[in-house]
Amino acid sequence: MCSSSLEQSFLPEFISGDFDSIRPEVKEYYAVKGCEIISTPDQDHTDFTKCLELLQKKIEEKDLQVDVIVTLGGLGGRFDQIMASVSTLFQATCITPVPIIIIQEESLIYLLQPGKHKMHVDTGMEGDWCGLIPVGQSCNHVTTTGLKWNLTNNMLGFGTLVSTSNTYDGSGVVTVETDHPLLWTMAIKN
Amino acid sequence: MEHAFTPLEPLLPTGKLKYCLVVLNQPLDKCVRHLWSKALLRACADGGANRLYDTMEGERESFLPEFISGDFDSIRPEVKEYYAVKGCEIISTPDQDHTDFTKCLELLQKKIEEKDLQVDVIVTLGGLGGRFDQIMASVSTLFQATCITPVPIIIIQEESLIYLLQPGKHKMHVDTGMEGDWCGLIPVGQSCNHVTTTGLKWNLTNNMLGFGTLVSTSNTYDGSGVVTVETDHPLLWTMAIKN
Numbered sequence: 001m002c003s004s005s006l007e008q009s010f011l012p013e014f015i016s017g018d019f020d021s022i023r024p025e026v027k028e029y030y031a032v033k034g035c036e037i038i039s040t041p042d043q044d045h046t047d048f049t050k051c052l053e054l055l056q057k058k059i060e061e062k063d064l065q066v067d068v069i070v071t072l073g074g075l076g077g078r079f080d081q082i083m084a085s086v087s088t089l090f091q092a093t094c095i096t097p098v099p100i101i102i103i104q105e106e107s108l109i110y111l112l113q114p115g116k117h118k119m120h121v122d123t124g125m126e127g128d129w130c131g132l133i134p135v136g137q138s139c140n141h142v143t144t145t146g147l148k149w150n151l152t153n154n155m156l157g158f159g160t161l162v163s164t165s166n167t168y169d170g171s172g173v174v175t176v177e178t179d180h181p182l183l184w185t186m187a188i189k190n
Numbered sequence: 191m192e193h194a195f196t197p198l199e200p201l202l203p204t205g206k207l208k209y210c211l212v213v214l215n216q217p218l219d220k221c222v223r224h225l226w227s228k229a230l231l232r233a234c235a236d237g238g239a240n241r242l243y244d245t246m247e248g249e250r251e252s253f254l255p256e257f258i259s260g261d262f263d264s265i266r267p268e269v270k271e272y273y274a275v276k277g278c279e280i281i282s283t284p285d286q287d288h289t290d291f292t293k294c295l296e297l298l299q300k301k302i303e304e305k306d307l308q309v310d311v312i313v314t315l316g317g318l319g320g321r322f323d324q325i326m327a328s329v330s331t332l333f334q335a336t337c338i339t340p341v342p343i344i345i346i347q348e349e350s351l352i353y354l355l356q357p358g359k360h361k362m363h364v365d366t367g368m369e370g371d372w373c374g375l376i377p378v379g380q381s382c383n384h385v386t387t388t389g390l391k392w393n394l395t396n397n398m399l400g401f402g403t404l405v406s407t408s409n410t411y412d413g414s415g416v417v418t419v420e421t422d423h424p425l426l427w428t429m430a431i432k433n
Contacts, residue, residue: 046407046408075322076319077348078349078350078372078430079318079350079351079352079374079428080350080372080373080374080376080407080408080409080428081407081408082325083374083376083378083405083407083428084405084407084408086401087401087402087405087407090401090402091402105320106321107321107322107323108322109322129321129323130323131322131323131326133323133326134379135326135378135401136377136378136380136381136400136401136402137379137380137381137400137401138379138380157379157380158329158330158333158378158379158380158424159330159333159334159379159424162326162327162330164289164323164324164326164327164330165289165323165324165327166323181401181402183326185322185323185326187321
């Protein structure tokens, strides 16, 4: 194990879930260290969804100004759980007003709500590829700028057109206008 | 009309299914050896050839695909050279409007027709890991596949399998012994307004499935060994494969 000073540096505010995955000694360790252990046994929602609900409660309790919720993991492993992560992004609009990004390895996903969006992609950490995935329903009117293959009032839909392996035009800015929720995905440089 | 099949039958040593094999650019699972031997046709999509080449070091000659296709932005030059010299057909498909996987299926269907083969299923290895956009592209290809080939397509990687259920009634046998614990129904492309199932722990009875409403994940079986699904729109079935 790491030295005790390192151990103290990575204590979460809380750990929540139905606890069918957390190892007993891990749960014990964090409980002893003072982390809140919150059981959320509801089998109709995933641990991720329930965790967001609790997070939103704490954000409100502490009256925090939060720009984004960064989620690590959720995009690999079991296929049903990858889809559950995406599903949680859809449900999140009813849970928290804070935007949520999900990151794992070289991938990021973010759900664009209907309307116009402007994304700066000039941090230097952007990888080569990006895409727009009409998960859940077709988007009948999608217009973009800043991509190598832009859309101009096009329809995106599984069975019609899904934008994958797209990339940037070098301008450093991507705009997306969509009539239905549309999943943005992009590469993170190693 | 009810469509009955056993999704994991190709993985059974005693399976009698006639299938073709497509290898995509993801780490190759051990089941490739068994699947390779009984396949009618085998193809690699671009970087899938790298995976085959690296995994079969020492016995590459026993694992020569009928063809390798793609835009070849992933296949290593020495890998392409190796398989070309060994007599594998190397087919360039540069069209950037379709993925290597989609184009590989088109070529596979041509060859199935040319050779007049009876094929029950196309087994695809890879496609469910790595880059998120490419995972979604794999799913997208399943939607497009209905216009490419009448043969059902399953995609397998590590412990996951996906298969697109077309509108109608389906009956799946899940008693091969190779089924893992979980399964799910994912309304990827659009909401399915009327879904009814049997054989699951959490069944649906004329329910709606949709992102933002209800997506069935971490489901499991009721022990009967059979799952039926009736859906009004294409619905993605996913299930676990035991290690």
